Amino acid sequence: MENKAFFGILGVPMENYQGLVEKLIDEGYLKTPDIIRAFQHVGRAGFLPDEKKEDAAVNAPLPIGYGQTISQPLTVAFMIELLQPKKGDHIFDVGYGSGWQTALLSTLVGPGGRIVAIERVRPVADFGRHNVEVFGCTNVTFVVGDGTRGYKKNAPYDKIIVAAGAEQIPKALLEQLTVPGRLVIPVGRHEHDMVKIDRKGKKDFSEERFPGFQFVPLIPSEWGSE
Template identity: 35%
Template sequence: MKKLLTLLRDNFRHKGKRQQLVNIIKEKGVTDKKVLDAINTIPRHLFMDSSFEDHAYQDKAFPIAADQTISQPYTVAFQTELLEITREDTVLEIGTGSGYQTAVLCELGAKVYSIERQRELYRKTSKFLQKIGYRPKQLSFGDGYKGWPEYAPFDKIIVTAGAPFLPKKLLGQLKIGGRMVIPIGKDVQIMTMFTRKSDTEFNKKEFGNFRFVPLLEDKN
């Protein structure tokens, strides 16, 4: 646990509820111990409005600022497991949101470059992550569809909002051998993973239906 977290509210009751949450996620099929340990370490209740604190360790999404949500813990764990993060991976995250997924990636040792399209969330989350000791390499307020070409190519790319179509610019910013996990669809999204095999060849796998807030194009 990060040292600064000891200055914030995180007690034995919270830790016990986190362990219960990890058990639920394991029952749903997530097996990567590093991912489960990260979920067990990070105090999700600190990423949510205090009015939702009693619900923080339910396996559900909840509202945050700017009409966005903090993703369901299982979804966070599932996407992260698909990425197969290794320490020092460079990871592009599209949709910083509350910063919870960002913290999970940082806990796994990734070098995280994260883009948020809502200015209110960008400002709030940038300060909050620093406060609790999680320091991504870079955070940006911008259009996630465009990716971050200045720092490309990336080992891994994760999209945490529902994309109605595949953003080809993001695929182009993936290293050969790298993975991108993205939910694609309008009302309901199909979790999709692309693995880059060469400059022009990608493998595609689909992993069932999920629901995300929409990834908006040309927001900024």
């Protein structure tokens, strides 16, 4: 579905969101042409609760219920730029929440790629899945379960992105990366470093850290994945 129609249904002016995208470009958070086009195509309002849609162009995290949030656009841009999704990639999206980031990734990998999106909180998972399906994405597999364990059924993954803060990097996520492969994950106890990990060999990993982020915690589930 094209942006104009999508936003017309919701009654949210497209130019407000496009102004936010331009600001992220001007400030250097959005750099890669394909990623810029994805942000221009996938508006934020369609992934928010009705009472928050008018805030879609606000560069801040917003609540989506059950203690969860849709991330700040600046942060989503920063993480996706670190991840560098490519056409045809197989990506594991941990903590998909509202589904906005999932739709961005779906657009970036194209019809030849695949997104496996996992969410722990069932009502949030249902909300996000509905949003992604309404937007028209057809290359996404949705899972309800514990993202800290990865999802072996569809592994390995070219790239993994995590939208919740982990106290330490889950071993399962590293093991489920391809070689080469990349993981982007916030790590820390209260404030988080954004960590980019590149897998170069079976046991060969390199790491780069970017401080100054804050996320809801990545919480293991007591049950498996559905």
